[in-house]
Amino acid sequence: MWKELSSAFEKYPARLSVAVKMIELGLRVGDDGKIYCGDLKINDASLAKVAEVDRRAIKSTIKSILKDEKLSNIFKNIIPAGTLLKNIAQNIGLGVLEIEVNHKNYGILTEVSKLIYSKKINIRQAYANDTHMNENPVLTIITESPIPGELLKEFLKIEGVTRVSIY
Structure with missing residues (x-):
């Protein structure tokens, strides 16, 4: 495209x-x-x-x-993606995970999902910036409950991850 x-x-x-x-x-x-x-x-x-x-x-x-x-x-066939819950997540008891990636971003969603699953936390939304439109694309994941801070180091071990923020 x-x-x-x-x-x-x-x-x-x-x-x-x-x-x-x-x-x-x-x-x-x-x-x-x-x-x-x-x-x-x-x-x-x-x-x-x-x-x-x-x-x-x-x-x-x-x-x-x-x-x-x-x-x-x-x-003629573009459909809006809907509401991104990121800015209101904390107000409604959800967790937010933002992961900035570099050009080696293959499989990051899979690896991040596995870590979240390991804590038995459900994912409500996942949104990733288009790598062609953003120099430093960010994967944003909204979870049913806040993500434990102990996972921060685990997320940073994933190849291609350059920055992680947990809210």
Whole structure:
């Protein structure tokens, strides 16, 4: 997908910024040429502000997307991921684990899950930043109960893990 985006918008950095922001926020292009988050129509000016582009870049990005079959198939089918519980987890008794990884990030979710399972803690959510969009991607895991601090050293032993935070 990133190759298609880079290729389609290589001469248009503002359009690329819009497309990346749309993916980041889970925004799709509707058949009517409007932008949506789920069924909620998004105002062009609002998206332009958050993408730090002129409002005209929104319209030109949509036109470019709709003209390209591959991009159209991608952007017409984006679904927002839903609520990430990270910022409210402590308020509702959940645990938060954030793990920053480097380029050797294969199997980290599996290894982290095994350690959490070893303490008989259920995972409610797992969210990972896209390695193509983030220089230092972070895996965020929300658990049914707080993770014991004793696991901190165990998480740091996993190959590819550069930083661990437990909340």
